[in-house]
Amino acid sequence: MEIRTYLREQKEIVERALADYMLEACGPFAEHISTLRYSLFAGGKRIRPILCLTAARMTAGPELTDQDVLPTACALECIHTYSLIHDDLPAMDDDALRRGKPTNHAVYGEAAAILAGDALQCFAFELMSNEEICALPASTRLKIITTIARAAGPEGMVGGQFLDVMHEGRDVPYDLLRTIHAGKTGALITASVVAGAIAAGADDSRIRTLARYGDNAGLAFQIADDILNVESTSEQLGKAAGSDAARGKATYPALFGLEESRRMAREAARNAQIALEDFGDRGAPLRAIADYIVTRTR
Amino acid sequence: MEIRTYLREQKEIVERALADYMLEACGPFAEHISTLRYSLFAGGKRIRPILCLTAARMTAGPELTDQDVLPTACALECIHTYSLIHDDLPAMDDDALRRGKPTNHAVYGEAAAILAGDALQCFAFELMSNEEICALPASTRLKIITTIARAAGPEGMVGGQFLDVMHEGRDVPYDLLRTIHAGKTGALITASVVAGAIAAGADDSRIRTLARYGDNAGLAFQIADDILNVESTSEQLGKAAGSDAARGKATYPALFGLEESRRMAREAARNAQIALEDFGDRGAPLRAIADYIVTRTR
Numbered sequence: 001m002e003i004r005t006y007l008r009e010q011k012e013i014v015e016r017a018l019a020d021y022m023l024e025a026c027g028p029f030a031e032h033i034s035t036l037r038y039s040l041f042a043g044g045k046r047i048r049p050i051l052c053l054t055a056a057r058m059t060a061g062p063e064l065t066d067q068d069v070l071p072t073a074c075a076l077e078c079i080h081t082y083s084l085i086h087d088d089l090p091a092m093d094d095d096a097l098r099r100g101k102p103t104n105h106a107v108y109g110e111a112a113a114i115l116a117g118d119a120l121q122c123f124a125f126e127l128m129s130n131e132e133i134c135a136l137p138a139s140t141r142l143k144i145i146t147t148i149a150r151a152a153g154p155e156g157m158v159g160g161q162f163l164d165v166m167h168e169g170r171d172v173p174y175d176l177l178r179t180i181h182a183g184k185t186g187a188l189i190t191a192s193v194v195a196g197a198i199a200a201g202a203d204d205s206r207i208r209t210l211a212r213y214g215d216n217a218g219l220a221f222q223i224a225d226d227i228l229n230v231e232s233t234s235e236q237l238g239k240a241a242g243s244d245a246a247r248g249k250a251t252y253p254a255l256f257g258l259e260e261s262r263r264m265a266r267e268a269a270r271n272a273q274i275a276l277e278d279f280g281d282r283g284a285p286l287r288a289i290a291d292y293i294v295t296r297t298r
Numbered sequence: 299m300e301i302r303t304y305l306r307e308q309k310e311i312v313e314r315a316l317a318d319y320m321l322e323a324c325g326p327f328a329e330h331i332s333t334l335r336y337s338l339f340a341g342g343k344r345i346r347p348i349l350c351l352t353a354a355r356m357t358a359g360p361e362l363t364d365q366d367v368l369p370t371a372c373a374l375e376c377i378h379t380y381s382l383i384h385d386d387l388p389a390m391d392d393d394a395l396r397r398g399k400p401t402n403h404a405v406y407g408e409a410a411a412i413l414a415g416d417a418l419q420c421f422a423f424e425l426m427s428n429e430e431i432c433a434l435p436a437s438t439r440l441k442i443i444t445t446i447a448r449a450a451g452p453e454g455m456v457g458g459q460f461l462d463v464m465h466e467g468r469d470v471p472y473d474l475l476r477t478i479h480a481g482k483t484g485a486l487i488t489a490s491v492v493a494g495a496i497a498a499g500a501d502d503s504r505i506r507t508l509a510r511y512g513d514n515a516g517l518a519f520q521i522a523d524d525i526l527n528v529e530s531t532s533e534q535l536g537k538a539a540g541s542d543a544a545r546g547k548a549t550y551p552a553l554f555g556l557e558e559s560r561r562m563a564r565e566a567a568r569n570a571q572i573a574l575e576d577f578g579d580r581g582a583p584l585r586a587i588a589d590y591i592v593t594r595t596r
Contacts, residue, residue, distance in 0.1 A: 142427050
C-alpha cells in the first residue's frame with residue numbers, strides 16, 4: 001500500500017472532523033478559542049488519531065463507521081496538542097518553533113498558552129463523553145475515557161514528561177530512559193490503537209495484541225524522534241533541531257550512538273509488525289505505519 | 299444547623315476519600331505524585347466536593363451512599379486544585395503563597411507545577427470514568443463527566459480565566475465582569491451541585507433548581523472572594539491580599555465599591571437560598587452553605 005497517500009487521506013478525514021467538533025469562535029470566549037485553534041490546526045501529522053481509526057477499522061465489523069471513532073481520534077489529537085503547547089513553554093523546553101510556526105506562547109503569551117493547553121485537555125474529555133458527539137454505547141465510551149485518562153495522566157504521559165524534565169543534564173540509565181519514553185510518548189500511542197479497538201468492540205485478546213503493537217510502535221516513534229533531533233535541520237523538522245543535546249536530555253543517540261539507535265528503532269518497528277501477524281492482510285495499514293514511523297523525515 | 303461543624307465533618311470525609319484515591323507515591327513516578335499531593339493536601343476548604351455530596355444527599359433516596367458520590371466529589375477538588383496551581387504560576391497571577399503554604403511552583407519549580415496541574419486534571423477524569431473507582435451506572439457517569447468537562451473547559455472555568463487574565467489593567471463593563479466570574483468560579487460551583495444531583499438520579503426539574511442555586515452561590519462566592527482580597531490580611535487569607543487591585547483585576551469592589559459589593563453578595567446568597575424553597579428542610583445544609591459563603595473570613 002502507498003502509505004503516504006493513506007496518511008494524507010486519513011489526515012484529511014481527521015482534520016474535517018476536528019474542524020466540526022471545535023467550538024465556533026464567537027461570543028465572549030472567541031479569543032480564547034482562537035488560541036486553541038491556532039495550535040490544533042498548525043499542521044500536525046495526526047499520527048495518533050490515524051492509529052486509532054486504523055485500529056478500529058481492522059478490528060470492527062462493517063457496521064462501525066468512521067463517525068463512531070472520530071470523537072475519540074480527535075480527543076487524542078487534542079491531548080497531544082495540549083502536551084506540545086505546555087512542552088514548548090519557557091519553563092519547559094522553551095521552544096519558539098513548532099510544526100514550522102511560532103509556538104503558541106510566542107504568539108499569545110505564556111498565560112494564554114497555559115490556558116489553551118488546559119482547555120484542550122478538558123475539551124478532549126468532553127468529546128469522548130458527550131453523547132451528542134460520540135454515539136458509542138455508554139460502557140464503551142467509559143472504557144475509552146479510562147484508557148486514555150490513564151495513558152495521559154500522572155503514571156503515563158505527564159509522568160514521563162516530569163521524569164524527562166527532572167533528569168535534564170543528569171546521567172540516565174537505560175531502564176529509566178525506557179520508563180521516560182514509555183511514559184511521555186509510548187503511553188498515548190498505545191492508548192490510540194487500544195482505544196480504537198475498544199471503540200470497535202474488539203475482544204481482550206485483540207486489544208492485547210494491539211497494545212503490543214502500540215508499545216513497540218511508540219518506542220520506534222520516540223527513538224526516531226531522538227534521531228531526527230540530532231540529524232535533521234530545524235527547517236526540515238519545523239521545530240528546533242539539536243535541542244535535546246543542548247538541554248542535556250536523555251535520548252537513545254546520547255546513550256547508544258546514532259547507528260545503534262537506528263538499529264533499535266528498526267527492531268522496534270519490526271516487533272510492532274510481528275505483533276500483528278494474526279491479523280493477516282487487515283494488518284497492512286498499521287504495519288505500513290510502523291515502517292513510516294522509522295523512515296519519516298519530520 | 300451548626301454549619302461549621304457540618305463543613306468540618308464533610309471535609310474529613312472528602313479528605314479520607316481523596317487520600318484513598320490518590321495514587322501511592324512509589325515507583326518511578328513517586329516524585330511526580332508527591333508534587334500533586336503537596337497541593338491536593340494543602341488545607342483547602344473542599345467547598346466544591348461538599349456541595350456535590352450535599353446536593354446528592356438531598357435529592358437521593360436512602361440507597362445512595364457517600365461512596366457512590368465521592369469519586370465525583372474528589373474529581374471536582376482535583377480540577378479546582380489544578381486550576382489554583384496554574385493560576386499561581388509566574389506567567390499567571392505569580393503568587394508565592396496559597397492556603398498559607400508556598401505555592402506549588404515555589405517549592406518544585408515551574409515545570410513541575412505545570413505538569414502537576416496537567417496530571418491532576420487528567421486524574422479527575424479517571425476518577426469519574428473508572429468503574430473500579432466509581433460504581434454509578436455508566437450513563438450516569440457519562441452525564442457527570444460531560445457536565446464537569448463543559449464547566450471546566452474553554453467555555454467554562456478556563457475560558458473565564460482567559461478573559462480574566464486578558465483584561466487585567468483594562469476597563470471591564472459589568473456584563474463582561476459577570477461573564478468572567480460565571481466562567482472562572484461559577485461554572486464549577488454550579489457543576490458541583492448539578493453533578494451531585496445527577497449522581498443521585500434527580501429529575502431534570504430538580505437539577506434545574508440546583509443549577510439556579512449553584513449559579514447564585516457561585517456568584518456570591520466570587521463577590522465574597524473579591525471583598526476578602528481587599529479587606530483581609532495575607533495571614534488571614536493564606537494567600538496574597540490586595541493582589542487583585544495590584545494587578546488591575548476586574549472585581550466587584552473595583553466596579554461597585556465595598557458596601558454595594560457586600561449587598562450584592564448577600565443578595566446572591568439569598569437568591570441561592572430562595573431557589574431551594576421547594577426542598578423544605580432537606581435544603582437546610584445547602585442554605586447554610588450559602589450563608590457561610592458570604593460570611594467566611596478566608
